[in-house]
Amino acid sequence: MRVILNRMGRLAWLAASGPGAWKGLWLFALILALEFVGVWLSVQMINWSRAFYDALEQLDAAEALRQIGVFGLIVAVLSASTLSGAWLRKWLQIGWRQRLTDRALTLWLDGGAYWHLRPGLSPQPVENPDQRIAQDCAQFISYLLEFTLDLITRVVSLITYLAVLWSLSNFPLSLGFLGIEAEIPRYMVWASFLYVFGSSLITHWLGRPIKRLAYDQERYEADFRHALVQVRDGADQIAQAGGEGAERRRLDRRFDSLRANWKRLIGQEFILGLFVTPYYRTVLRIPTFLALPAYFGGAVTLGGLMQLASAFSNVTTTLSWFIFDYSKLARFVAVSERLEGLFSAASAPQPAPDVPRALEVVSGGDGLLRLRDLHLYTPSGQALDPVPDTTIRPGQRVWIHGASGRGKTTLLSALRGVWPYGTGRVSLPEAPILALPQQPLAFAEGLLPTLTYPHDPASFDSALLEGILRKVGLERRIGGPDGPEALQGLSMGERQRLALARVLLLKPAWVLLDEATSALDPASEARLLALLRNDLPRSTILCVAHRVPAGLDHDSELWIGPDDERMTA
Numbered sequence: 001m002r003v004i005l006n007r008m009g010r011l012a013w014l015a016a017s018g019p020g021a022w023k024g025l026w027l028f029a030l031i032l033a034l035e036f037v038g039v040w041l042s043v044q045m046i047n048w049s050r051a052f053y054d055a056l057e058q059l060d061a062a063e064a065l066r067q068i069g070v071f072g073l074i075v076a077v078l079s080a081s082t083l084s085g086a087w088l089r090k091w092l093q094i095g096w097r098q099r100l101t102d103r104a105l106t107l108w109l110d111g112g113a114y115w116h117l118r119p120g121l122s123p124q125p126v127e128n129p130d131q132r133i134a135q136d137c138a139q140f141i142s143y144l145l146e147f148t149l150d151l152i153t154r155v156v157s158l159i160t161y162l163a164v165l166w167s168l169s170n171f172p173l174s175l176g177f178l179g180i181e182a183e184i185p186r187y188m189v190w191a192s193f194l195y196v197f198g199s200s201l202i203t204h205w206l207g208r209p210i211k212r213l214a215y216d217q218e219r220y221e222a223d224f225r226h227a228l229v230q231v232r233d234g235a236d237q238i239a240q241a242g243g244e245g246a247e248r249r250r251l252d253r254r255f256d257s258l259r260a261n262w263k264r265l266i267g268q269e270f271i272l273g274l275f276v277t278p279y280y281r282t283v284l285r286i287p288t289f290l291a292l293p294a295y296f297g298g299a300v301t302l303g304g305l306m307q308l309a310s311a312f313s314n315v316t317t318t319l320s321w322f323i324f325d326y327s328k329l330a331r332f333v334a335v336s337e338r339l340e341g342l343f344s345a346a347s348a349p350q351p352a353p354d355v356p357r358a359l360e361v362v363s364g365g366d367g368l369l370r371l372r373d374l375h376l377y378t379p380s381g382q383a384l385d386p387v388p389d390t391t392i393r394p395g396q397r398v399w400i401h402g403a404s405g406r407g408k409t410t411l412l413s414a415l416r417g418v419w420p421y422g423t424g425r426v427s428l429p430e431a432p433i434l435a436l437p438q439q440p441l442a443f444a445e446g447l448l449p450t451l452t453y454p455h456d457p458a459s460f461d462s463a464l465l466e467g468i469l470r471k472v473g474l475e476r477r478i479g480g481p482d483g484p485e486a487l488q489g490l491s492m493g494e495r496q497r498l499a500l501a502r503v504l505l506l507k508p509a510w511v512l513l514d515e516a517t518s519a520l521d522p523a524s525e526a527r528l529l530a531l532l533r534n535d536l537p538r539s540t541i542l543c544v545a546h547r548v549p550a551g552l553d554h555d556s557e558l559w560i561g562p563d564d565e566r567m568t569a
């Protein structure tokens, strides 16, 4: 229990603290005040019950009419405070959600967690981070507001209603009829506590499995959605391979898991409902039955009985909050657990145990790139081929080659400072580096945003951008409306042209190309690499390629792999 509360507290702090936090807290206080107005009006309603029913009992039509007017007034003020409270709550909800999402995104992107916490790379990958950031942040804030406001209001209401019930139930229950000579003073108050305490225990016992099932349900939903996104992204490969049947089986399997868990969840909620639903129905009637001895004994009038019933049912429904909202509480706990999982994994990504992590990557110094005693490992601890000690000077053009799977891409990741597994030392120059990975960027917002990524296209002269697109042979794509659809249908070679255009535009001092021309015909490859060499004469280019990169005119080579393999390559 303490763990759960600590976790919720930490997340709530993330959402509510920070610059301008006082605005949110003021809003929270205002909403709370409106809730208290609601409680006060409910007490007025209890008093109104007595006045109205007494007027009816005494056949006092004028007073009854006046009480109808009072009723209208109470309802009007109650509606106004409820409505404005709900409206302000939604304002606060989006404000706190924005802060929490902002913190999650900062950790996820700036901290590099999106890279480190991928399945296969980390022993504790975060599944479905997209769902956690988009959906769980929203749900957490919604539940947080609902439950904290409810809890505070209910504690205050409970004290208020208890005071009313205490003052009204000033008659004892005589147990004489059971053969015991004893009286229980103010038995209505004790009865309400006993009644709710017993019921809460039963609720918790019946509803305990819901939390785990709710957690799993979120996961299965996200897995299903993710598989659908993969179908959209891999449309070409699926269509070429005639993979519709396989995709359908995969989607069906995921949906089956989702449905099986859903069945377990609703089964458990049904079992809980077997108790909670009749409880909900009886909780409002029981007080009338319990107060009947006092009514028949002449201790209270009919108006008093109704007032008492009203106070008792207010006390019990307030106390029963836990019972009525058990299912939702279980979901709140599950959402907090998922979100905390994301935050703790992203703030301290756990590396694979037993895999060397003594890679020293330093930048600065004399502008040279030096690799010393470099041994890289896969995340499962397999040693890759050692990287020969090398020094690369600014302006050099290096061809990096070796058989497939030897570790060329991993070496480039280590040079970017993101590969954690290995030993040895990498000294990097303090200069802008641009790396083009094997898969060209394809998810930016359009043609120009991809060309200028990660910069804003508006910060470049449009004639310059057009000129570069022409240079790399993408003139046919110029002129149409830009947007994600402008990237549709680009062939792999065209995507690689677009990526090389980015290098021409940004002119970094160091360029890392990972098979960045593999989809181009030899003539285009030679032309584009020559363009790169001419337009960026002082840039250092490290080019991973299986065949001699035509047009690069490299001045040195780096072979990754055993020497005997090189002889036969």
Ligand SMILES: Nc1ncnc2c1ncn2[C@@H]1O[C@H](COP(=O)(O)OP(=O)(O)OP(=O)(O)O)[C@@H](O)[C@H]1O
Pocket: 120, 121, 378, 379, 380, 384, 402, 403, 404, 405, 406, 407, 408, 409, 410, 411
């Ligand atoms: N995230 C990972 N999880 C497990 N193994 C990995 C991971 N990343 C790389 N490896 C393994 O490390 C080895 C080197 O991979 P890398 O991509 O660096 O090879 P490469 O030389 O670039 O190959 P290619 O020429 O085919 O692109 C491979 O055996 C690969 O399977």
